[in-house]
Amino acid sequence: MNTPITIPLKDSYKLFNHGPVSIVTSAHGNQRNIMAASWTMPLDFSPAKVAVVIDKNTYTRELVDASGEFGLQFPMRKNAKLTLDVGDISGRDADKFSRFAINTFPAQKIAAPLIADCIGWLECKVIKQGAESMDLIVGEVVAAYADAEQFLNGRWHFSDDPQKRSIHYMAGGEFYTTGDAFTTEDN
Amino acid sequence: MNTPITIPLKDSYKLFNHGPVSIVTSAHGNQRNIMAASWTMPLDFSPAKVAVVIDKNTYTRELVDASGEFGLQFPMRKNAKLTLDVGDISGRDADKFSRFAINTFPAQKIAAPLIADCIGWLECKVIKQGAESMDLIVGEVVAAYADAEQFLNGRWHFSDDPQKRSIHYMAGGEFYTTGDAFTTEDN
Numbered sequence: 001m002n003t004p005i006t007i008p009l010k011d012s013y014k015l016f017n018h019g020p021v022s023i024v025t026s027a028h029g030n031q032r033n034i035m036a037a038s039w040t041m042p043l044d045f046s047p048a049k050v051a052v053v054i055d056k057n058t059y060t061r062e063l064v065d066a067s068g069e070f071g072l073q074f075p076m077r078k079n080a081k082l083t084l085d086v087g088d089i090s091g092r093d094a095d096k097f098s099r100f101a102i103n104t105f106p107a108q109k110i111a112a113p114l115i116a117d118c119i120g121w122l123e124c125k126v127i128k129q130g131a132e133s134m135d136l137i138v139g140e141v142v143a144a145y146a147d148a149e150q151f152l153n154g155r156w157h158f159s160d161d162p163q164k165r166s167i168h169y170m171a172g173g174e175f176y177t178t179g180d181a182f183t184t185e186d187n
Numbered sequence: 188m189n190t191p192i193t194i195p196l197k198d199s200y201k202l203f204n205h206g207p208v209s210i211v212t213s214a215h216g217n218q219r220n221i222m223a224a225s226w227t228m229p230l231d232f233s234p235a236k237v238a239v240v241i242d243k244n245t246y247t248r249e250l251v252d253a254s255g256e257f258g259l260q261f262p263m264r265k266n267a268k269l270t271l272d273v274g275d276i277s278g279r280d281a282d283k284f285s286r287f288a289i290n291t292f293p294a295q296k297i298a299a300p301l302i303a304d305c306i307g308w309l310e311c312k313v314i315k316q317g318a319e320s321m322d323l324i325v326g327e328v329v330a331a332y333a334d335a336e337q338f339l340n341g342r343w344h345f346s347d348d349p350q351k352r353s354i355h356y357m358a359g360g361e362f363y364t365t366g367d368a369f370t371t372e373d374n
Binding site for chain 2: 013014017018019020036039040041042043044049051053077078080081084098129130131133134135136138156158162163165168169170171172173174175176177178179180181182183184187
């Protein structure tokens with residue numbers, strides 16, 4: 001698996017400022033679940049906050065509401081299939097971690113496991129701010145990690161190998177790989 | 188400029204489901220402004236809603252609060268510089284449209300102008316849902332358009348020319364081009 005290095009919380013927005021697809025992990029008691037989420041964004045720098053849309057009818061939402069915690073992680077292209085697989089069945093019917101043989105490692109500040117084959121990870125605690133009526137969950141980031149190989153000196157330096165890069169979800173099973181970095185001077 | 192074709196509102200989330208950087212336009216009375224925003228996401232399919240973070244201290248926020256409207260558009264790589272330029276000065280001090288010679292065309296359902304050199308455009312009406320304390324503006328999408336050349340049959344078919352593709356913002360003046368499309372069968 002990739003080696004997660006700890007990222008300062010103030011830099012955690014950089015893990016997904018570019019809008020990659022994410023995977024949400026959750027746990028409460030002896031229950032746990034995993035779902036994909038495209039609708040997520042940073043919400044503040046300090047304290048670092050994230051916003052993620054989690055439908056009120058989902059099992060993930062039930063566990064997030066009950067535990068007040070969730071993990072948010074960013075898969076690499078090599079694991080694109082995982083983000084589709086976990087949407088195919090409900091976690092109420094099967095333990096998706098077992099079903100899809102998902103490798104995890106323990107989080108430090110939340111009970112939900114983190115997924116090994118990702119390149120960025122956030123541990124989040126839910127902040128109640130009245131946004132729940134919009135299916136919107138707001139979380140404060142309490143820990144952040146990134147792939148030691150690709151996140152260096154406070155920013156992504158994505159591999160030339162597209163299989164290691166983050167991905168963006170379109171719809172209907174279609175993704176985009178994160179493309180090449182540029183500045184307006186290169187343009 | 189690109190030719191905007193009308194998109195059904197139910198498909199409007201597809202314009203930015205993949206997390207590109209956006210530009211917010213706003214107008215109230217004879218005032219108007221423009222700012223870049225990376226922190227934006229779809230919030231619902233039907234009625235189509237968007238969430239965008241607009242700091243309470245900005246001139247854009249003042250105009251959006253006063254008018255209850257905003258335009259949200261997605262630039263192509265060729266116009267990456269525009270997204271940086273409009274953050275360099277405050278709209279309180281200068282009309283950025285004139286300063287940066289920005290080509291616009293009129294929106295249909297909102298007063299704010301839309302920016303010609305983009306590939307996707309949303310006209311939005313603010314919905315008050317108690318999220319304002321988080322610098323979060325929620326809008327209902329009331330009109331949507333996309334570049335006729337690249338949005339076909341309800342989805343993006345990005346040009347092979349990276350200059351025409353959407354872009355994702357990292358930090359510190361760095362962007363990523365939207366990379367190649369793939370499905371898990373290609374992977």
